[in-house]
Amino acid sequence: MTGLIETGDGSATLFLDEYEQAMHSSSGAYEEAVLKHVIPSGILLKEKKELYVLDVGFGLGYNVLALVQLYSLSGSRFRLKIISLEKDKSFSFYMDSVVFNDERDSLYSIIKKGYSQGSVQWGDFSLSLIFGDARESLKQLKEYRFDAVFQDPFSPAKNPELWSVEYFELIARVMEHDAVLTTYSSADHVRKAMIEAGLVVGKGPAVGQKREGTLASPGNFVPVLEKDRLEKIRNNPKSEPYRDPELNLTREEIITNRLESISKKKN
Numbered sequence: 001m002t003g004l005i006e007t008g009d010g011s012a013t014l015f016l017d018e019y020e021q022a023m024h025s026s027s028g029a030y031e032e033a034v035l036k037h038v039i040p041s042g043i044l045l046k047e048k049k050e051l052y053v054l055d056v057g058f059g060l061g062y063n064v065l066a067l068v069q070l071y072s073l074s075g076s077r078f079r080l081k082i083i084s085l086e087k088d089k090s091f092s093f094y095m096d097s098v099v100f101n102d103e104r105d106s107l108y109s110i111i112k113k114g115y116s117q118g119s120v121q122w123g124d125f126s127l128s129l130i131f132g133d134a135r136e137s138l139k140q141l142k143e144y145r146f147d148a149v150f151q152d153p154f155s156p157a158k159n160p161e162l163w164s165v166e167y168f169e170l171i172a173r174v175m176e177h178d179a180v181l182t183t184y185s186s187a188d189h190v191r192k193a194m195i196e197a198g199l200v201v202g203k204g205p206a207v208g209q210k211r212e213g214t215l216a217s218p219g220n221f222v223p224v225l226e227k228d229r230l231e232k233i234r235n236n237p238k239s240e241p242y243r244d245p246e247l248n249l250t251r252e253e254i255i256t257n258r259l260e261s262i263s264k265k266k267n
């Protein structure tokens with residue numbers, strides 16, 4: 001049933017009936033934000049007056065919280081502009097029950113305000129939410145060039161509209177050449193979708209009980225994949241990616257079309 005669940009590092013995650021899935025790994029929700037997204041994105045090491053971060057799937061806002069917390073601790077004095085894409089406006093009730101019992105609580109109350117008001121600015125940070133289907137929202141961001149992208153929808157099987165070749169083409173278009181996209185998924189068909197969208201794909205860190213994730217960039221800024229893994233991505237019919245040519249298919253259509261393509265390739 002939809003509701004908060006405690007994870008291994010003491011932070012809560014939200015289970016949603018719609019996806020039959022929790023937002024984070026059971027080993028540690030906040031830990032995942034830090035170790036799968038913020039640190040591997042390299043954003044904390046960048047030296048630019050203004051840094052832009054695209055956060056796909058705001059959820060409980062942990063990726064934003066971890067980014068802001070670590071950025072403040074790093075002593076950087078650059079401006080950090082975060083744009084979060086989120087479909088669901090109903091999470092305030094659950095966010096109000098999230099407590100960390102440390103300095104994150106005061107930062108989190110600002111982030112909660114950003115979610116309920118649509119935007120918030122404090123010190124060197126600003127957060128703007130764009131509500132709606134991320135496939136549509138991304139079309140409004142054509143002029144932006146992000147320095148990091150946190151790709152954090154639900155799993156490809158539950159949330160296929162945010163893992164297709166055409167979706168990653170939209171993402172690739174708004175990334176700086178040296179920007180890094182971070183994600184927890186290491187599925188071959190996801191990696192193939194990224195490659196077809198023009199991104200260089202590499203290994204991301206493994207965290208908790210989860211397998212390695214994936215890092216991707218328009219340039220050569222990610223650790224390379226093993227040759228045999230790349231071969232499998234190229235040649236295995238099961239690596240067929242999701243396709244969504246007009247960026248308007250339903251989840252069921254995207255999944256069914258992929259299965260049909262796989263069976264055609266096998267025959």
Ligand SMILES: C[S@@+](CC[C@H](N)C(=O)[O-])C[C@H]1O[C@@H](n2cnc3c(N)ncnc32)[C@H](O)[C@@H]1O
Pocket residue numbers: 022023024033056057058059060061062063064085086087088132133134135152153154159161162
């Ligand atoms: C795994 S959760 C994100 C967790 C979040 N990054 C955090 O740090 O707490 C995935 C989020 O993606 C959102 N989402 C799913 N499909 C979407 C879509 N098509 N457009 C925008 N947001 C979507 C869900 O509502 C959910 O909040």
